Amino acid sequence: MKKTITFISGIALLSVIFALVGCSSSAPEAAKTEATAAGASGPMGASGHSIKKYPMQGKVLSLNAAEKSARIDAGAIGDWMGPMTMNYAVKDAADFAKLSAGVTINATVFVDGDDFWVGEVNVAGTSAATGK
Ligand SMILES: [Cu+2]
Secondary structure, three states: OHHHHHHHHHHHHHHHHHHHHHHOOOHHHHHHHHHHHHHOOOOEOOOOOEOEEEEEEEEEEEEEOOOOEEEEEEOOEOOOEOOEEEEEEOOOHHHHHHOOOOEEEEEEEEEEOOEEEEEEEEEEEEOOOOOO
């Protein structure tokens, strides 16, 4: 019985770790990246760190006009995020205007500390099959 409880605890712990790693970069990794980029001359963001840019390819699933955010099913985004569906702020109105449900995009993810958003949007194609 004790063994079973230990096993279940292990699963729960793994789940927590996976959840933490899944949707944000780990602190040690961020620290390492920052140290590596110390000599680089990126623009400073609000966080005081230089803003990092990652190419992203994804499909827009839905839009939230009030929040100017998009739910995007994206492939791996550099070493920042694995392939997953999540919400991204789209800060630039011109970029947001290019988006609609069903389109596939090539874009850039900007990461400023804990803040991130999508910009430099290019619509790569529309999915006529979904007809949205
Ligand atoms: Cu994520």
